[in-house]
Amino acid sequence: MIDFELTEEQRALIETAKRFAKERIIPVAAEADRKSEFPREVFHEAWKLGLANPTLPAEYGGPGLPDLESAMITEELAYGCSGIQTSITANTLGMTPIKLAGSEEQKKKYLGWLMSEPIWVSYATTEPGAGSDVAGMQCRATKQSDGSYVLNGTKAWITNANLASFYVIFATENPELRHKGIGAFIVHRDAKGLTVGKHEDKLGQRASDTAQVMLDGVVVPAAQVLAPPGHGFKVAMETFNQTRPDIGAIAVGIMRRCLDECVAYSKERKTFGTPIANHQLVQAMIAEMAIRIQATRLLVHKAAWSLDKGIRDPLTSSCAKAYGADAAMQSATDAVQIFGGNGYVKEYPVEKLMRDAKILQIYEGTAQIQRIVIAKQLLGT
Ligand SMILES: Cc1cc2nc3c(=O)[nH]c(=O)nc-3n(C[C@H](O)[C@H](O)[C@H](O)COP(=O)(O)OP(=O)(O)OC[C@H]3O[C@@H](n4cnc5c(N)ncnc54)[C@H](O)[C@@H]3O)c2cc1C
Numbered sequence: 007m008i009d010f011e012l013t014e015e016q017r018a019l020i021e022t023a024k025r026f027a028k029e030r031i032i033p034v035a036a037e038a039d040r041k042s043e044f045p046r047e048v049f050h051e052a053w054k055l056g057l058a059n060p061t062l063p064a065e066y067g068g069p070g071l072p073d074l075e076s077a078m079i080t081e082e083l084a085y086g087c088s089g090i091q092t093s094i095t096a097n098t099l100g101m102t103p104i105k106l107a108g109s110e111e112q113k114k115k116y117l118g119w120l121m122s123e124p125i126w127v128s129y130a131t132t133e134p135g136a137g138s139d140v141a142g143m144q145c146r147a148t149k150q151s152d153g154s155y156v157l158n159g160t161k162a163w164i165t166n167a168n169l170a171s172f173y174v175i176f177a178t179e180n181p182e183l184r185h186k187g188i189g190a191f192i193v194h195r196d197a198k199g200l201t202v203g204k205h206e207d208k209l210g211q212r213a214s215d216t217a218q219v220m221l222d223g224v225v226v227p228a229a230q231v232l233a234p235p236g237h238g239f240k241v242a243m244e245t246f247n248q249t250r251p252d253i254g255a256i257a258v259g260i261m262r263r264c265l266d267e268c269v270a271y272s273k274e275r276k277t278f279g280t281p282i283a284n285h286q287l288v289q290a291m292i293a294e295m296a297i298r299i300q301a302t303r304l305l306v307h308k309a310a311w312s313l314d315k316g317i318r319d320p321l322t323s324s325c326a327k328a329y330g331a332d333a334a335m336q337s338a339t340d341a342v343q344i345f346g347g348n349g350y351v352k353e354y355p356v357e358k359l360m361r362d363a364k365i366l367q368i369y370e371g372t373a374q375i376q377r378i379v380i381a382k383q384l385l386g387t
Contacts, residue, residue, distance in 0.1 A: 084259025
């Protein structure tokens, strides 16, 4: 049976996240964007409310919410500011490999740590020379006789790298083996030989922290090997499958904000003696925004529902991400259009939405990579 009615719990959760976005995120968003700085205290408050690690299983002290509820939280926080939201919810990306591949001890220790204090975990596959081509990574993992590994290399564009207390780092025992050589390792921030680069000065989502992680002879004890070489690539890919619907949820949040801002502005702004809301070409752009919101949310909820039912559905997962990212970019561009010259300056909120939306077509697999994933499912190649 298909049921679109929200439960009382879901309505309460949405209300909590909506209020948090209104009271805690929106008031600081413009300044965080201008300064390119993540407001840590906002994360601390989100963590206390259980909005930071929603899918962390209850058996390890987490809220244990389904992916559908997680998407609902993400949508509301992204409405406030998708930069701040990304740095709040990115723990989901970092913890998923541990949920998928961690031993009982690793889950207890690292998932438990995320619930015992407001800390971050970062997820690191990308390198300066390998983004879309994950299997092309060069970061080396060399096994020692005691079962530990030594990591050498550089990871790039890592969300929350400066904030993280630990990282899930993917590295290879031999780059020539490509996906067959990749393993996954839990590395502590204070590990000897690990340094974090400067916070990247980005186009959009400027409040979210992004930086390189340099590994120079970093020793990873055997107890922190999440997946030995040969088993890490599958973990990385399944992680993306599970977290991509959330990118669609960010898109819905951004698009709802675009719509609200445009509805208000178009009723105020007059041209040719009448509010621009009365011009049918403006109405068309506003109507298209609503269509994209509805369509993306349906995709996101279907993808999240499948995850919650244990149904593997990478096609819908990638559709939610790919369609949502393009839809958000289009809606944000149209929002700037509706605001005219005012849309092009920082006094008004929509230029930020356009800058923020762009990253959705790049991170967690670009728009092109999503098409490749979708085509693979369809063609069986
Ligand atoms: C703000 C931000 C946050 C990020 N956070 C993280 C993180 O937390 N952890 C992490 O590991 N990574 C993270 N990333 C990295 C992100 O996932 C990569 O940037 C992304 O996968 C693209 O890789 P790339 O930048 O190397 O581009 P490239 O792989 O060099 O791609 C360049 C262009 O070529 C296209 N292209 C590449 N291959 C193909 C192909 N086969 N067919 C068609 N077109 C192709 C791409 O679509 C793109 O348009 C982040 C990036 C940013 C900017």
